[in-house]
Amino acid sequence: xxxxxxxxxxxxxxxxxxxxxxxxxxxxxxxxxxxxxxxxxxxxxxxxxxxxxxxxxxxxxxxxxxxxxxxxxxxxxxxxxxxxxxxxxxxxxxxxxxxxxxxxxxxxxxxxxxxxxxxxxxxxxxxxxxxxxxxxxxxxxxxxxxxxxxxxxxxxxxxxxxxxxxxxxxxxxxxxxxxxxxxxxxxxxxxxx
Amino acid sequence: xxxxxxxxxxxxxxxxxxxxxxxxxxxxxxxxxxxxxxxxxxxxxxxxxxxxxxxxxxxxxxxxxxxxxxxxxxxxxxxxxxxxxxxxxxxxxxxxxxxxxxxxxx
Numbered sequence: 427x428x429x430x431x432x433x434x435x436x437x438x439x440x441x442x443x444x445x446x447x448x449x450x451x452x453x454x455x456x457x458x459x460x461x462x463x464x465x466x467x468x469x470x471x472x473x474x475x476x477x478x479x480x481x482x483x484x485x486x487x488x489x490x491x492x493x494x495x496x497x498x499x500x501x502x503x504x505x506x507x508x509x510x511x512x513x514x515x516x517x518x519x520x521x522x523x524x525x526x527x528x529x530x531x532x533x534x535x536x537x538x539x540x541x542x543x544x545x546x547x548x549x550x551x552x553x554x555x556x557x558x559x560x561x562x563x564x565x566x567x568x569x570x571x572x573x574x575x576x577x578x579x580x581x582x583x584x585x586x587x588x589x590x591x592x593x594x595x596x597x598x599x600x601x602x603x604x605x606x607x608x609x610x611x612x613x614x615x616x617x618x619x
Numbered sequence: 620x621x622x623x624x625x626x627x628x629x630x631x632x633x634x635x636x637x638x639x640x641x642x643x644x645x646x647x648x649x650x651x652x653x654x655x656x657x658x659x660x661x662x663x664x665x666x667x668x669x670x671x672x673x674x675x676x677x678x679x680x681x682x683x684x685x686x687x688x689x690x691x692x693x694x695x696x697x698x699x700x701x702x703x704x705x706x707x708x709x710x711x712x713x714x715x716x717x718x719x720x721x722x723x724x725x
Contacts, residue, residue, distance in 0.1 A: 428672075428674055428677045429677070429687045429690060429691055430687060431687045431688060431691060432691070435687075464691070465688075465691070467632065467636060467637070468632060468633065468636050468637070468638060468692065468695070469629075469632070469633060469695050471632075472625070472628045472629035472632045472633075473629055475620070475625050475628070475629075476622070476625040476626060476628075476629055479620065479622060479625055480622075503669070503670065504670045505669070505670060506670075552705050552708065552709055553705065556701070556704055556705050556708065557704075557705070557708040558708060558709055558712045559712050559715075560712050560715040560716040560719060562712060563712045563713050563715075563716035564716050564719075567716065573713060573717055576709075576713050577622070577710075577713065580706060580709040580710060580713070581622050581706075583702075583705065583706065583709065584626075584702050584703070584705065584706035587698075587701065587702035587705055587706075588698050588699050588702045590669065590670075591665050591666070591669040591697075591698035591701065591702070592669075592694065592695065592698050593669075594669040594670040594671075594672055595664075595665045595669050595672045595694050595697075595698065596694065597672075597674070
């Protein structure tokens with residue numbers, strides 16, 4: 427990462443933990459996870475609690491749907507690390523990598539529900555233009571999406587508009603596809619907390 | 620815990636928590652307004668084109684006297700500030716639409 431403190435500025439116990447994780451998983455801890463450990467009271471702890479609520483808390487959206495939103499937002503922000511990471515998690519959650527790829531390639535023709543499609547369209551506008559209005563919400567509600575689903579999608583959008591920016595500004599290292607697969611399995615089993 | 624509590628806890632932590640930058644600097648980074656150069660340029664890039672941030676942007680900000688911990692804090696404030704403007708726009712639009720009768724709060 428671009429700041430040396432994010433590469434080497436961890437407490438002894440944290441460095442030891444990083445070593446143990448590498449030993450057992452076979453891969454170094456990804457930079458997204460390392461960042462959470464650096465001065466965790468400042469950003470890492472409150473951020474992971476919000477993200478856990480958004481991505482794994484109770485929601486009408488499945489884990490696969492929410493991870494797809496994360497991958498899609500990352501695609502809009504052209505964040506290479508997060509596209510790879512959350513494409514893998516979404517594909518794992520759905521058990522269908524083709525569907526995820528189709529959504530990222532062409533939302534219009536992708537084989538997903540009209541409700542998920544209209545929500546992704548709303549998140550596109552919010553991410554690109556930084557604002558939406560009540561008319562945009564009415565369009566989403568008209569397809570049968572309920573307010574709770576919109577609230578949950580907005581939370582995913584917030585979490586990943588933060589994470590994408592940090593991944594690119596701090597310069598997260600992009601590991602092998604195998605490492606992303608291992609990371610995806612971890613996030614599916616254990617979540618973000 | 621509810622989103623609004625988790626969200627407020629995150630915002631309070633980055634703006635008011637212990638750090639090497641001042642609360643004023645962090646608020647300015649969050650607002651993407653009123654920081655001196657070259658940190659203003661860096662934070663604006665984080666807010667609007669983070670994938671174009673370069674090693675040189677960080678090197679220039681450090682050379683101007685910002686510590687790594689200050690940059691850590693101000694980059695996070697810049698990223699969260701921009702995402703929070705989006706989030707709050709979305710939440711306001713949702714509240715307005717519900718008020719107009721497009722749906723019911725759950």
